[in-house]
Amino acid sequence: MxxxxxxxxxxxxxxxxxxxxxxxxxxxxxxxALLREICREANSPLKPEYxxxxxxxxxxxxxxxxxxxxxxDGAFLHWTSERKSFIFLAKCNTFWFLALVSFIIGTVGIVAxxxxxxxxxxxxxxxxxxxxAGSTHTAMFIYKWEGSKLNxxxxxxxxxxxxxADGSGISEFANNPQEAGxxxxxxxxxxxxxxxxxxxxxxxxxLGATAGMRLLNASNSSxxxxxxxxxxxxxKQSSFKFTSPDSAVRxxxxxxxxxxxWITSNYVTNAFKVQRPGVQGLxxxxxxxxxxxxxxxxxxxxxxxxxxxxMPVGYAAVLQLFGHNYTVYTHSYLxxxxxxxxxxxxAVLIKExxxxxxxxxxxxxxxxxxxxxxxxxxxxxxxxxxxxxxxxFGSKISLNDVADQNYTFLGTSNGSACESLLSxxxxxxxxxxxxxxxxxxxxxxxxxxxxxxxxSFFYVTNxxxxxxSTTSSFKHNDLVSAIKKICNSSWVELLELxxxxxxxxxxxxxxxxxxxxxxxxYEGYNFSDTMxxxxxxxxxxxxxxxxxxxxxxxxxxGNYPENYPEVAIYTITFSLLMVLFCLFIVVxxxxxxxxxxxxxxxxxxxxxxxxxxxI
Numbered sequence: 001m002x003x004x005x006x007x008x009x010x011x012x013x014x015x016x017x018x019x020x021x022x023x024x025x026x027x028x029x030x031x032x033a034l035l036r037e038i039c040r041e042a043n044s045p046l047k048p049e050y051x052x053x054x055x056x057x058x059x060x061x062x063x064x065x066x067x068x069x070x071x072x073d074g075a076f077l078h079w080t081s082e083r084k085s086f087i088f089l090a091k092c093n094t095f096w097f098l099a100l101v102s103f104i105i106g107t108v109g110i111v112a113x114x115x116x117x118x119x120x121x122x123x124x125x126x127x128x129x130x131x132x133a134g135s136t137h138t139a140m141f142i143y144k145w146e147g148s149k150l151n152x153x154x155x156x157x158x159x160x161x162x163x164x165a166d167g168s169g170i171s172e173f174a175n176n177p178q179e180a181g182x183x184x185x186x187x188x189x190x191x192x193x194x195x196x197x198x199x200x201x202x203x204x205x206x207l208g209a210t211a212g213m214r215l216l217n218a219s220n221s222s223x224x225x226x227x228x229x230x231x232x233x234x235x236k237q238s239s240f241k242f243t244s245p246d247s248a249v250r251x252x253x254x255x256x257x258x259x260x261x262w263i264t265s266n267y268v269t270n271a272f273k274v275q276r277p278g279v280q281g282l283x284x285x286x287x288x289x290x291x292x293x294x295x296x297x298x299x300x301x302x303x304x305x306x307x308x309x310x311m312p313v314g315y316a317a318v319l320q321l322f323g324h325n326y327t328v329y330t331h332s333y334l335x336x337x338x339x340x341x342x343x344x345x346x347a348v349l350i351k352e353x354x355x356x357x358x359x360x361x362x363x364x365x366x367x368x369x370x371x372x373x374x375x376x377x378x379x380x381x382x383x384x385x386x387x388x389x390x391x392x393f394g395s396k397i398s399l400n401d402v403a404d405q406n407y408t409f410l411g412t413s414n415g416s417a418c419e420s421l422l423s424x425x426x427x428x429x430x431x432x433x434x435x436x437x438x439x440x441x442x443x444x445x446x447x448x449x450x451x452x453x454x455x456s457f458f459y460v461t462n463x464x465x466x467x468x469s470t471t472s473s474f475k476h477n478d479l480v481s482a483i484k485k486i487c488n489s490s491w492v493e494l495l496e497l498x499x500x501x502x503x504x505x506x507x508x509x510x511x512x513x514x515x516x517x518x519x520x521x522y523e524g525y526n527f528s529d530t531m532x533x534x535x536x537x538x539x540x541x542x543x544x545x546x547x548x549x550x551x552x553x554x555x556x557x558g559n560y561p562e563n564y565p566e567v568a569i570y571t572i573t574f575s576l577l578m579v580l581f582c583l584f585i586v587v588x589x590x591x592x593x594x595x596x597x598x599x600x601x602x603x604x605x606x607x608x609x610x611x612x613x614x615i
Contacts, residue, residue: 003027004066004073008038008052011080017042021079027067031060038079053078095595099588106584113577116569126154126560129191129205129240130549131165131184133231135212135298135339138165140187141549142194145557150274151323154557157276158544160194163187169298170227171212177226181234188238197239205240207231208252208552211299211337217251219382224251252548254332258295258302259317262328263551265293265452268541272322276542290326292451294525294535295548296517298339299383303438303525304330307445312434315443321554329445331438335383336520338456338513341426345512346373347384348425350407358407364418364512365411368491371508375405411508415487418515426516427524439524447527451535454546458539460513463503467537476532479518487511 003024010018023037031052039046052060055076060069071077124147132139140163145154166183167173173180184207195203209228217224232245242248252260266272271291292305304317307329319326335344345364353360365371379385427439438444461467464482466474486494494507506513521527527535538546569577 004071004075006034006066006071006075006077008034008077008079010042011078013081016081017044017079025066027065027071029066030062031064031066031069032062034066034077035062035079047081049082051080051082053080095591099591099595102584102588102591106581106588109581109584110578113569113574113581117574124148125199127159127195127199127203128156128553128556129188129195129203130552131187131205131207131231132547132549133170133207133209133213135169135171135210135215135300135337137168138170138183138207139163140165140184140191141545142191143550143553147560149557149560152320152558153322153554154560155274155276156550156553156557158550162545163190169212170209170231171216171224173227173230174216174220174223177223177230179230180227181230181232184231184234188234188240192239200239201241203240204556205235205238205242205248206552206556207235207249208257208548209250210252210257210548211254211297211332211334211340213251214254214334215299215340215382252552254300254302254334255317255330256552257300257548258293258304258330258332259319259328260548260551260555261295261302261454261546262291262293262304262330263319263321263554264544264546264548265291265454265551267550267554268544268546269452272324274322290449292447292449294451294453294457294521296453296456296520297337298456299337300332300334300340301336301520302330302332303444303447304328305445305447305449305451307448309445311445312443319555320558331442331444333440333442336426338460338509338516340381340383341422341516342509342512343378343381343384345421345425346378346407346409348421349409350378358405360407360409361412362409363412363414363421364487364515365409365413365508366489366491366494366511367411367413369411369508370408372406372408375407378407411491413488413490413511415484415511415515418487418511419519422512422516422519423523427519429523438526444525447525447531449534451527452541452546453521453535453537454539456513457517458537460510460517461537462539463499463506463510464514472536472538473533474537476518476522476527476529479514483511483514483518486514 004027005022005024008021008023010016010020012018017039019042021038021041023034023041025034025037035050035052036046039050051062054060055078057078060071060077125144126147127142127144130141130143132141142159143154143156144159145156149155163186165187167179170180170183173183188205191205192200213224213227216227228249228251232242232249235242235249236245267274267276269291271289290306293302295302305328306326311327311329315329315331317328317330319328335341346362349360349362362371428441429437429439431441433441434443436443436445458467461474461479464479464486466478466482491508497507499507521532521535540546544550
C-alpha cells in the first residue's frame, strides 16, 4: 500500500521540540510508530506523555492503525503531551474548587449570622442578696434576674437554697451586739461563691429585721441600734454593693413585711401573668385576680390581700409592679407570733393562779411533760409587760417583784380547755370602730379569693400531715380532727411519733400552735368552712421559698437601672451580610455550571486511552 503524507504540528511546551513536520508513513502503521518517526525526525526521545491528536483535538490511541482511525494522505495532526491535558483538567477542577469554596463561605456565613442574630442574647444577669432576720433565726436568700427587667420590675428567681446564719435571731444578741454581725459571715461567704466575681460590686446586699427586732427596739433601742451597726460593719466589708447602710440594714415595718409577702405569693403563683425564666412546672395563671398572703412567724403574723372596698387610712398599700397598680389591704399583728403567744399563755396562767403558786397545770402541754421558766425570761418579754403588749392586748400582766421566781407548768393534754384558754386570752371581738373588724378593733375587709399561708402555718400543718409537698389545702374539719388527736396525746405517745429533729424540739408545743392557728384563721381572720379550702399551706413554690424577701427585691427593683444585654448584631448589618453571603451562593452555582460545561467538553475531546503510557 502506498505511503501517506502526514503533517504534524508540535504544540508541545516551549522546552520541548517545536515546529511542523511532514512525514511519509504506511497507513497500516500504528499511531505509536508515527510518534517514533516524529521523535526521530526531531532528534528527541519518545516520552511516555507524548501523544497525537486529530485536527479536532481528539486523542489518538497509540495502538490505533492510522487507516482505521481515518488518518489519510494529507492529514493534519497535533503533537502534544498529556501534561497539557493535566493543565486543562486542573483548570476545570479550579471551577469546581472555587464553586465549593464560594458555597461554603455563603452557607457558613448565613448560618453564623442567623445564630448570632436569633439565638437568645446572653443576658446581663443582675443579683441581689437579702437576709431575713426573723425572731428565731436569720436566713439569707440570693435572687437573680435579667437586667433588662419587665415593665420596670425584675423577673427574679431564687438562686440555690437559703443559707441559715449561725445562732438564733439577731435580737438574741442584745447582750453581745458584735456577735450579730459575725453570725452572718459564713452566709456572706456562701453568697460570694454563688455570684460571679465580676458581679459582686454591682450586687446590692440587704438585711431586713422583722418582729423580733421590732420588739427589742421597743424595749431596748440602744441594743437594737448596736446590733444593726454590727451587721452594717460586716456587710460593708463584703465585696457587695453597700452604699446606703441605714436603708440597706434596717427594721422593716409589719406593713412592709405583709406587703412584700403578698408580692411574693402573687409572683410565684403566676397571678401577675409573668413567666419566670428557668422555672420548671410553673403553675397556670390563677383564675382569681390575685392571691392573698398569710404569714406566721415567731413574734408576729400578717395578712394581706386585695379588696375592692374603700379602706381606712393606714390599712392600704399602693404598689406598682410589672406596669400595673395594686391596692393591697395589709396588717401585721405584733406579739401574735407562735413564740410570743406561748409566753402570753403562760403569763395568763400565772396571773389566773394564786399569787404565790409556782406550779400549775397547762392544758395545751402533753400529759407527762413539764416545763420550768423563770420570771425574767417570761415577764421580760415586751409582749407580756411592755408597750407592745399594751398595743396588742390592751392590758399588761404585772406581778409583784419576784424576779428570782421560777414557774413550773404541768401538761394535762386537755384540748378543749386549751382552746378555751387561747380564745379568751388572745381575741377580743367585743368592739369594732369600723364597718368590719378581725379582732382587737383592727379593721379587715372580708377575705376573698385564694390565699397562701406559709412559715409556721406550713410547719405546723405539715407536722399534722395535712400539708405536704403535693397537697397544700384541706378541709377545716380535717384540721379540727388532727388538733383533737394531738392535744389528747400524752408525752409518751408523742415521743413514739416518727418526727424530724426540728419537729422533736417543738413537739410539746404543737397542740398549742395548731389550736392557735385554727382560732386565728377561723375566729380571728374570719375564714369560714366554705372558704377554708381556698387556703394553701405552702413552704415553696417552683423551688422558691415563700416569704417576704423575694417581694422585697421585686418592689426594690423599680429603683435599679436597666441593664440591657449587648446587641450582638444589628438588623441593618444582618441584612447586608445576608445579601453578601447569598451572593456567594449564587456565584458558586455559576462556577459549578461553568465547571460542568468544561468537564463535559473535556470528556468528549480528551478521552484517555486505555494504553496510555505504553511504549
